[in-house]
Amino acid sequence: MKNKNQLLKSGEAGIIDMKKAVGQLKSGMTIGLSGFSYMNPPMAIIREIIKKKINNLTIVSGPTSGIETDILIGAGCVKKVITSCVAFEKIEGVAPNFRKAAENNEIEVWECDECIWHVALKAGIQNVPYMLWPAGFGSSIPRLNEDIKEIKINGKYYLKIPPINIDISFLHCGIADSKGNVQFPNNIFLGRLFCEQELAESSTKVVCSVEKIVNNVAIMRHPERTIIRNAQVIEIPFGAHPGASNGFYIPDLNHYKEYARYCRERKFNDYLKKYVFNMKNHEDYIKLIGKNELNSLKLKNK
Amino acid sequence: MKINKNHSIGELLACVIARELKNDDTVAFGLHAEFTLAAAFLAQKLYSPKLKIRHGLSVNNVVELNPAAWTSNVDSKSHLLVQYNEKHDSILSIANPNEQNKLCDTFFVSGLQIDKSGNTNLIGTKDENRKFKFRGPGSIGTTSIAQLSKKYFIFSLEHSKRRFVEEVYYISSIGYNTRKKYGIAGGPLLCITPLCVFDFENGIMRIKSIHSSSNLQEVLDKTGFQPIVPKNIEITKEPSKDELKILRQIDKEGFLINMDSEIVA
Numbered sequence: 001m002k003n004k005n006q007l008l009k010s011g012e013a014g015i016i017d018m019k020k021a022v023g024q025l026k027s028g029m030t031i032g033l034s035g036f037s038y039m040n041p042p043m044a045i046i047r048e049i050i051k052k053k054i055n056n057l058t059i060v061s062g063p064t065s066g067i068e069t070d071i072l073i074g075a076g077c078v079k080k081v082i083t084s085c086v087a088f089e090k091i092e093g094v095a096p097n098f099r100k101a102a103e104n105n106e107i108e109v110w111e112c113d114e115c116i117w118h119v120a121l122k123a124g125i126q127n128v129p130y131m132l133w134p135a136g137f138g139s140s141i142p143r144l145n146e147d148i149k150e151i152k153i154n155g156k157y158y159l160k161i162p163p164i165n166i167d168i169s170f171l172h173c174g175i176a177d178s179k180g181n182v183q184f185p186n187n188i189f190l191g192r193l194f195c196e197q198e199l200a201e202s203s204t205k206v207v208c209s210v211e212k213i214v215n216n217v218a219i220m221r222h223p224e225r226t227i228i229r230n231a232q233v234i235e236i237p238f239g240a241h242p243g244a245s246n247g248f249y250i251p252d253l254n255h256y257k258e259y260a261r262y263c264r265e266r267k268f269n270d271y272l273k274k275y276v277f278n279m280k281n282h283e284d285y286i287k288l289i290g291k292n293e294l295n296s297l298k299l300k301n302k
Numbered sequence: 303m304k305i306n307k308n309h310s311i312g313e314l315l316a317c318v319i320a321r322e323l324k325n326d327d328t329v330a331f332g333l334h335a336e337f338t339l340a341a342a343f344l345a346q347k348l349y350s351p352k353l354k355i356r357h358g359l360s361v362n363n364v365v366e367l368n369p370a371a372w373t374s375n376v377d378s379k380s381h382l383l384v385q386y387n388e389k390h391d392s393i394l395s396i397a398n399p400n401e402q403n404k405l406c407d408t409f410f411v412s413g414l415q416i417d418k419s420g421n422t423n424l425i426g427t428k429d430e431n432r433k434f435k436f437r438g439p440g441s442i443g444t445t446s447i448a449q450l451s452k453k454y455f456i457f458s459l460e461h462s463k464r465r466f467v468e469e470v471y472y473i474s475s476i477g478y479n480t481r482k483k484y485g486i487a488g489g490p491l492l493c494i495t496p497l498c499v500f501d502f503e504n505g506i507m508r509i510k511s512i513h514s515s516s517n518l519q520e521v522l523d524k525t526g527f528q529p530i531v532p533k534n535i536e537i538t539k540e541p542s543k544d545e546l547k548i549l550r551q552i553d554k555e556g557f558l559i560n561m562d563s564e565i566v567a
Contacts, residue, residue, distance in 0.1 A: 085440035191387035
């Protein structure tokens with residue numbers, strides 16, 4: 001929990017480059033990552049984090065996480081995950097590196113469900129020592145997670161949930177301007193946003209990669225779509241690949257299948273070599289995936 | 303389990319669920335959303351036209367069957383189907399005591415393990431040496447939503463001894479015995495599998511109906527505990543001509559038929 005002596009300085013809003021984005025991350029930090037199932041994982045930034053060999057991270061993601069969490073675990077960057085689930089829906093029931101690391105006791109899992117995860121972030125945003133939630137008692141969650149307690153008030157049970165505070169969040173969103181206003185376009189799947197805004201509110205620093213930087217007038221056309229303000233922003237087209245970008249492109253499920261295959265064959269380091277370490281930058285990665293492949297993923301109905 | 307030429311198991315399970323969804327219900331989706339969404343659209347068309355589906359999805363709009371959170375269809379028009387936008391933290395409204403503001407009152411859960419009291423487990427299995435002999439994905443939203451829904455159904459695409467166990471290793475959503483310990487009401491109404499439909503008597507799983515593709519001996523052989531076996535067991539009502547006609551209009555991509563390849567029974 002943060003007290004008034006700990007009001008921390010956020011990074012200055014505006015357009016930054018990849019060096020500045022990843023330069024603010026140090027080993028041992030607690031980081032937030034966008035990415036719900038296949039939607040909006042900040043993969044371009046994550047590949048740079050892996051190349052910098054940052055480790056001992058506590059990752060706050062999801063609460064239904066996917067490849068953004070799994071690849072960092074597989075690359076040895078993670079000490080602890082705060083998420084309700086790590087899976088590749090329809091490809092693998094359990095994300096492969098997450099599963100292996102948890103079974104071998106190589107990572108700590110802060111057991112929770114999606115509601116408990118949200119409550120912990122709200123407790124952090126409101127700077128309180130705990131918040132109550134009227135469900136989850138009787139499950140294995142308070143038994144596996146020593147931070148969460150069962151309590152009884154007036155004959156009814158609750159979970160007592162501590163706050164989660166994030167040092168820096170990396171979020172892949174839609175568009176942004178040079179003032180750090182961040183939006184998603186209107187054609188988002190089922191009108192759903194995920195936890196981008198909440199993670200930003202929980203974080204001392206916020207870095208948003210976006211598909212396109214636009215001018216402030218374009219942002220002001222739809223102020224109701226602004227979900228984050230004063231972010232550090234960086235333009236990275238296809239920055240979520242192989243994940244989807246809300247309003248721009250669908251996930252590349254063939255790439256997920258390839259990733260899973262490398263894991264099954266115990267050759268994950270070869271995947272990392274091919275797609276991360278051998279890539280000088282995101283432009284190299286885009287060339288490797290191929291313009292045709294990427295264009296085939298673009299949403300048609302804007 | 304025999305193969306039926308007239309309908310897939312996925313279509314049968316969708317019909318079983320559709321018949322349980324009522325006009326009063328507000329239904330939400332998690333994993334396997336295409337299948338439960340198809341069941342909800344069928345229910346809206348045939349049985350319960352006032353059934354409410356999250357986002358205002360309705361069988362009378364352009365119908366897309368998609369996962370709950372994403373689409374693999376570049377032609378998706380899903381943003382035109384909805385009545386409201388939301389962020390994921392709206393899931394916390396499941397705790398709202400006011401019915402009209404709740405996320406939903408009807409839900410579906412599954413698990414790596416399901417036990418005879420209706421506890422489910424998405425967390426994993428353990429042995430004497432390891433906290434996680436098998437690490438599952440994690441509880442997703444099942445813990446809180448199952449507990450706070452007015453009614454929920456367990457379904458499983460696998461019917462086996464490793465899935466249906468005497469007692470789960472870890473609990474994601476709580477069943478009848480756990481609820482009794484904590485003095486709360488509720489619990490799963492039915493458990494639907496590729497072989498049969500279970501309900502619960504005094505908090506213990508009981509065979510309600512067996513599908514025509516299966517039989518009592520198979521159900522007992524593939525269940526890792528002794529369920530309550532009533533004297534008279536119905537045969538699960540097959541999909542009617544009307545139900546199949548509507549399902550096939552809704553399910554243009556054949557999810558409910560392709561789903562059969564995931565079934566283990």
